Amino acid sequence: MTPEQLSKLIADSLMQLAGNNGYELTLPDEIVVERPKNREHGDWSTNVAMQLAKQARKNPREFAQEIADVMAESDGVDRLEIAGPGFLNIFLDAASAASILPEVVAGGSSFGSSEMYSGQKMNLEFVSANPTGPIHLGGTRWAALGDSLARILNSQGAEVVREYYFNDHGSQIDRFARSLFARASGAEAPEDGYGGEYISQIANRIIEIHGEKILGYPEHEALEVFRAAGVELMFEDIKKSLSDFGVDFDVYFHENSLHESQAVEKAITELRKNGHIFDKEGAVWLRSTEFGDDNDRVVIKSDGDPAYIAADLAYYLNKRERGFDRAIIMLGADHHGYVQRMMAMCAAFGDTPGENLEILIGQMVNLVKDGKPVRMSKRAGTVVTLEDLVDAVGVDAARYSLTRSSANSNLDIDLDVLSKKTNENPVFYVQYAHARTIQVENNASSFGISIDEFEPGLLGHETENALIAKIVEFPAILKIAAENREPHRVARYLEELAGTYHRWYDNCRVTPLAGKPVEPVHSSRLLLNRATTVVLANGLRLLGVSAPERM
């Protein structure tokens, strides 16, 4: 029995109760059926009795007992208990609990998915690091988290486009170009420039491509060459790093294109038409205070250059014009001050902040060495990049360790600890469980055991009961993870599932002991084993982590 079916059963029982006893009950939108933390509290538990006791003019425990009396007659329900302040704990009979397993196996890679966001077009923008250097740890976190979120939203029916906003315009790029030029010509690095080994490498590659002669060009021409070529090369490196990390964007959107296509002017004209733009002191302003921002914002500076937000106006409009119902942007905590004005902009376009535009803020990643935080500095050479992390621990462990914590929490990364190859990263625990299921499957097939003779009633061991219940939880976990934009919930769930599986493995054999015959229970257990494979594989895939068959 699925939680949905159980929820409906409870609703039906309540209606029946209302009919019999003349209660006037207004049922909640959704009757919550949850897995109690404590197994002794049943397979499922509901708090409806506490919620509705007032309406029934009963005390919660009495009312729960009345519900229990009605439900006790139902198929699949073994027994019910009233506990605590009025919880109704439901124990399913083994056959009913296990009868869902064939569905899980039949569902395969689609088990857990839903149509919750069916028909919704979502644009998920993340990483969007400037092409002035390699992706650092912070960007790596967004890459792991963003890609996983895209997968999860997609599993819930959304049409998701992963997008990388590529800032190839503005003063940071100019500094990058000057840094490259200075390095190539052996000059002192500019005061506010970029340092680091990669600057030398890119400078050298540019010389290789264009020849020494560019050093003799007039400065502005030379800078232009270094700018264009440098951005191009840096961008290729970034793309490759991300791709090696398992993160491939559908769209790389160039900021420059917004300026070149007059999209910025168009956006400003549109806003001006609606009365949200004004001119002051030679600059063009967005009256964002009208929509809750602290200050009005300059869109076009008095020197005629667009401010950063100008492109964002056009970019947002562009996303909406491309048909996205929802633009989701993931930003680091160092950009949180930007949220209010972005939301104001969204409102100024007549859209609904939080709905058409959603901004997720994630906290910073700190580098820790010898137990002490290390300030990442490009000049001091203490920057840790995506590639450093992958070199140290591999893609799977890197992605997993960045995805298993809430984006709201600050994350400390200690490369020394992570690179010890110890079992500190729970990803191995989960992957090992998956590999185990595969080996069990292989062994079973060599015994000629098949899943065709499934008898759910044979799966009565408490660890089987626990494993089945955990498997059934998966769709609800994905739904919550999608709604809250929290991929870490999937990782945490997988750790629980893996633990539940390992404990089952320890207690119940899928293949008979040497010299003993194959019995029906073995087929049934093989199906349970396969259902576990399905869920572990699906979960790991949503995290962008491989599901190895052997470890």
Added chain:
RNA sequence: GCCCUCGUAGCUCAGCGGAUAGAGCAGAAGACUUCUAAUCUUUUGGCCGCAGGUUCGAUUCCUGCCGAGGGCGCCA
């Protein structure tokens, strides 16, 4: 000064208003002639930062305070 996030076991972190607050690692003691011991079993360890409030019920929601990180440009 204002804004955002965080504060839970020795460490890293879970816990979408519910029951006795959990996991991994670290510490202690056990389990491989049986499908992978990267596993399992047992065990040590908590004023859930502090103080109020809302609620039948608060680690969770609200307010204030303390502490940590981040942000408050005609920078991007």
